[in-house]
Amino acid sequence: MKRTAFFVSDSTGITAETLGRSLLTQFDDIEVKTVSVPFVAQPELARELVERVAQVAAEDGARPIVFSTLTDQGIYEIVAASEALVLDLFSVFIRPLEIEFNLGSTHASGRSHGMANRASYEVRMEAVSFALQHDDGASTRHYNDADLIMVGVSRSGKTPTCVYLAMQFGLRAANYPMTEDDISRPGLPHAVAPYTDKLFGLSIDPERLRQVRGERQPNSRYASLSQCRKEVKECEALLRREGVPLLDTTNLSVEEIASRILLKTGIERRLR
């Protein structure tokens, strides 16, 4: 069975897409082609979409699904009259909130992923810039300004986690790779030792590490299982000894790693 789902919005469509994809993951045994249709802010664009829906319905032999976050009532009604099953985030949830708050909603578009709040947007962008400047131990000068300093062996997941923490939560996360030298010495490396309260350790299963490193440098000592085992074991021991919290990233996505770090450390996100 083949189906098409449209994510439709008068702005970026990120909310419709996040919602729609989450819902679709709940269904196995169905192949759904997804199409993002952002910036549907004029009636003509809504009418074009209705035509496209009809065409896809004919091709698929089944009606498409539309996940909508359209805020404009007139445009929404054009889309609602299409052949699709239209699941509208706003009509379902906005009304109970209006009643609860005893307030009308604004029906303004582009509020959630636009520039409605420039101050918090700039916090995020600064954090992304911080993550890049302090990636892989590149600079250790501004560790004072870091919310968090991730430590771990090479390829344990530090970099994408730092970038995600910045983009999603506005947190300034640096990362410092624990080299062979670092883990063979007693005590924490000089660069991070003054910041024990900001340190967070990432670890990974040596077999998985071997695989990840092997994709970069096949048949190298760096990617050998014995080397991966040794580094992981020594690095974990060092971090435990120094009281640095540790998370095994082997089966976790960056989203899961980031959520767990916040939960474990109690660090407050800088956005809202």
Added chain:
Amino acid sequence: MKRTAFFVSDSTGITAETLGRSLLTQFDDIEVKTVSVPFVAQPELARELVERVAQVAAEDGARPIVFSTLTDQGIYEIVAASEALVLDLFSVFIRPLEIEFNLGSTHASGRSHGMANRASYEVRMEAVSFALQHDDGASTRHYNDADLIMVGVSRSGKTPTCVYLAMQFGLRAANYPMTEDDISRPGLPHAVAPYTDKLFGLSIDPERLRQVRGERQPNSRYASLSQCRKEVKECEALLRREGVPLLDTTNLSVEEIASRILLKTGIERRLR
């Protein structure tokens, strides 16, 4: 009026948070404190949440809002019996989809932001790594593998856009800064000239550029309005002459920039 909203999930809570924040942006004149409660996967954690909700309700003098994506029926029922207004994404939308697909849903948790699909996760992580390696012209060796090469003057928004395109869509985006030398010469810089079909230009209002640069290097020639005006004007002229698409990023968030680039170029995201 003060209110508290909880984003509750048995996994990362990203979907509940995205949905909840989008809905809350529709209400002005109300101050909402938000609290993320991820990984509510055991009944005890659900009961703790119910207690917390009661406490917050007493403090606020108004019932909290719970945005939920709980997939386990038993855990959901514990939370649904709390004092909060519970808005549940799953109970509202899953049922119509089950009818539409004539299929039961899996009620599995952690599907949307976890490791359910390792292949597409790795595409994203590779793309993040690509963006960092090819940031700010750092390396131009693998431009062949890029989906997109962003060009523009320093601080026009290239870096965060590349990182976002990688994280969200799995696209490999490099970025190349157009220096004074580059824009004073006729033709595109040698490093990017062979890849005209991959180039995308970002521009920015000179006044805004002056402000952004001034935060980095106050009172510098680099941040002077005359310098910003000159660079923006010459860079725009060069890119127009060379037929490179251009987007003004002055009032756009990275999410909006990324969505518009995809819409304008027709580049397909690499995820799903």
